[in-house]
Amino acid sequence: MITAVAIVMSTPDVNGLDEAVDALGEWQVEGAPMQLHPGDLGWYRRFGAEATAAAVRTWRRDGRVLAVGLLDGPDLLRVTTAPDVRRDAELADRLVEDLTDAGRGVLPDGRVSVEAPVDALLQDLLPDHGWVAGEPWTPLRRDLSAPVEDPGVRIEVVGPERAPLWAAVIRASFDRSTFTEQRWHAMAQGSPYRDARCLLAHDTRDNAVAAVLVWSAGPGKPGLLEPMGTHRDHRGHGHGKAVNLAAAAALQRMGSSSALVCTPSSNVGAVATYRSAGFRPRPEVRDLTRPA
Ligand SMILES: CC(C)(COP(=O)(O)OP(=O)(O)OC[C@H]1O[C@@H](n2cnc3c(N)ncnc32)[C@H](O)[C@@H]1OP(=O)(O)O)[C@@H](O)C(=O)NCCC(=O)NCCS
Structure with missing residues (x-):
């Protein structure tokens, strides 16, 4: 007798987080649509391991x-999937059930959104369940096969001692940032974070003026910028451009094939x-939103 293999959704414990990170890394292939990246979990990790594990869901079939x-x-x-199951009907049906039924512990009732690869x-x-397109986001990609231009300013790779300064520049870049040392x-x-680089750009007076974090998914794969900002007192002087050039160069040194970012x-x-x-820029993408 053949029994259907059910798809199982679960929340990892702290030790199981690496499996999700590794899967996301494997799925980053050059040319794929914008999708959840290991760096997104890396950035969320600022809230701690327990909070990150609690925010992650995995769907598996037969252990995979x-x-x-x-x-x-x-x-x-x-959410994203392994490339070979993007059109898998069983997986998609299961995702729809889990996302539309608040009892499954993924999304609450009311207005919610889902980001998934196009x-x-x-x-x-x-959309058959009443979900509508949300605000447009622009994914952008920089190819890293050719040399990256010199940013023209001093770029510092930040370690633990300089974390307070990096955190201060991030707070000064994003209006509602709660980021701390x-x-x-x-x-x-x-x-x-083992595959991340935290960078600060300095101006000619050696003020720290712009910050970026880059996340590699391994050699030959697209890397991600998250977050990036210029201190509000130092905008309009090319520091944003400079720190993004530094980000691209850092990813190139780590072997990334391209640098990706997505912004509203x-x-x-x-x-x-x-x-x-x-x-x-690549074609705009939109979340799907279920109105309240
Ligand atoms: C976006 C941001 C990084 C720009 O920083 P910046 O140091 O002022 O940028 P630069 O001076 O390097 O400007 C780079 C280019 O963008 C243009 N630019 C910058 N801000 C702009 C604005 N608000 N409107 C239109 N063009 C703008 C500049 O004219 C310049 O163009 P050019 O190279 O063709 O001359 C900064 O405003 C910021 O930190 N914003 C909040 C954080 C944020 O939104 N981060 C991105 C999230 S994904």
Whole structure:
């Protein structure tokens, strides 16, 4: 008798987080649509290992991880799948059930959003359940096969001693940032941080003026920038461009094939800054949202 192999959703414990990170790393292939990256889990890790594990969901069949999701806030699930199961009907049906039924412990009732790669079958199915397209985001990509231009300013690779300064520049870059030195240390203890570089750009007076974190997914794979910002008192002087060039160069040194980033299309300053550092916009993507 043949029995159907059920898809099982679970929340990893702290020790199981690496499996999700490794799966996400494996799934980063050049040319794939924008998708959840190991660096996204690495950045979330600032909230601690327990909080990160609690925010992750995995879906597996026969022991194999097919999909990984990150609850990036209470009402947003960012999810991606192994490349070969993007159109797998059983997986997509199961995801729809888990995302639409609050009892499954993924998303609550009411207004919620899902980010998934544009080629995922889930994208075709959720609109049948009343989900609608959300605000447009612009993914940008910089190819790393050619040498990266010199940023023209002093770039510092930040270690634990300089974490307070990096945290201060991030707080001065993002209006609602709650980032602290403690969060930096929590993040740096996570396994994804082994493949990350934390950079600061300095101006001619040696003020720390812009910050970026880059996350490699391994040689020959796309790397991610998350987050990136210029101190609000130092904008409009090319420091954003400089720190993005430094980010691209750091990823290139780690063997990344390209550098990726995604920002709301409404953040015209960010899009312009990435473009000025050689990133090329790709077609806009949108979350799917279930209205309240
Ligand atoms: C986006 C941000 C990094 C720009 O930093 P910056 O140091 O002022 O940028 P630069 O001076 O290097 O500008 C780079 C290019 O972008 C353009 N630009 C920067 N801000 C702009 C804006 N608000 N509107 C239009 N163009 C803008 C500049 O004119 C420049 O263009 P050019 O190279 O063609 O001359 C900064 O505004 C910031 O930190 N914002 C908040 C954090 C954020 O949104 N980060 C990105 C999240 S994904």
